[in-house]
Amino acid sequence: MRTPLIAGNWKMNGSARLVEEFAAAFAKASLPQKLDIVLIPPFPYLDAAQRAFAGTPLALGAQNLNAFESGAHTGEVSGAMLAEFGVRYVLVGHSERRQLYRESDDDVCARVEAALNAGLTPILCVGETLEERDGERTMDVVLGQVKVVMDRLDGAQRAKLALAYEPVWAIGTGRTATPEQAQEVMAGIRAYLKTLDTALAEQAILLYGGSMNASNAAELLAQPDIDGGLVGGASLKIDDFNAIC
Numbered sequence: 496m497r498t499p500l501i502a503g504n505w506k507m508n509g510s511a512r513l514v515e516e517f518a519a520a521f522a523k524a525s526l527p528q529k530l531d532i533v534l535i536p537p538f539p540y541l542d543a544a545q546r547a548f549a550g551t552p553l554a555l556g557a558q559n560l561n562a563f564e565s566g567a568h569t570g571e572v573s574g575a576m577l578a579e580f581g582v583r584y585v586l587v588g589h590s591e592r593r594q595l596y597r598e599s600d601d602d603v604c605a606r607v608e609a610a611l612n613a614g615l616t617p618i619l620c621v622g623e624t625l626e627e628r629d630g631e632r633t634m635d636v637v638l639g640q641v642k643v644v645m646d647r648l649d650g651a652q653r654a655k656l657a658l659a660y661e662p663v664w665a666i667g668t669g670r671t672a673t674p675e676q677a678q679e680v681m682a683g684i685r686a687y688l689k690t691l692d693t694a695l696a697e698q699a700i701l702l703y704g705g706s707m708n709a710s711n712a713a714e715l716l717a718q719p720d721i722d723g724g725l726v727g728g729a730s731l732k733i734d735d736f737n738a739i740c
């Protein structure tokens with residue numbers, strides 16, 4: 496049985512105060528026993544979050560990492576640095592990184608490898624644009640993004656990855672994929688993983704992301720191939736994020 500995972504991506508939002516408020520609220524929240532919860536604040540809050548989340552069910556994630564271990568990369572952060580601050584998960588290939596900061600599939604592969612080398616769980620984000628969906632290229636695009644990474648990893652590395660299917664047209668738009676649309680793509684991802692290794696397909700944690708909120712989460716999470724959510728906007732509101740969990 497796969498343990499569900501709910502991850503909250505604050506993007507470039509939040510504050511030190513919000514970190515403290517989440518820690519206080521989740522320390523006393525009543526939550527399912529079998530659930531992993533990750534909050535992913537901006538880099539400057541990781542230190543405070545590591546201390547505030549101790550003793551709460553909240554694990555810590557980061558929004559990106561550099562592919563190099565150290566060196567002349569002004570403005571960048573390495574996997575080892577994240578690990579030093581208690582970070583356990585890291586987003587790789589979020590569509591905002593791919594689109595706004597031109598991160599290529601090659602960058603994404605290198606970052607996934609760097610995350611694994613640092614002992615972090617990469618949450619590999621994949622998803623199609625509206626144009627690609629309208630052109631009936633959804634499965635090709637999504638499986639292409641998954642495959643390019645899987646091709647670079649060995650079996651043990653593949654087993655350590657979480658995947659987030661995030662249709663680009665659903666991120667931050669209030670336009671959620673229907674549960675059927677999300678399930679169809681995510682079943683396709685799992686079927687592809689099965690061609691690599693049956694156990695990998697059965698154990699892989701697949702998240703849906705794209706305008707998930709307290710009202711639509713239950714229906715999405717009820718789908719057989721959706722093991723959790725990558726939540727953006729709604730992860731900034733304690734009550735909403737708690738309700739999704």
Ligand code: PEP
Nearest residue numbers: 666667704705706727728
């Ligand atoms: C995200 O940032 O990964 C995301 C899914 O955002 P939102 O929930 O706001 O659409």
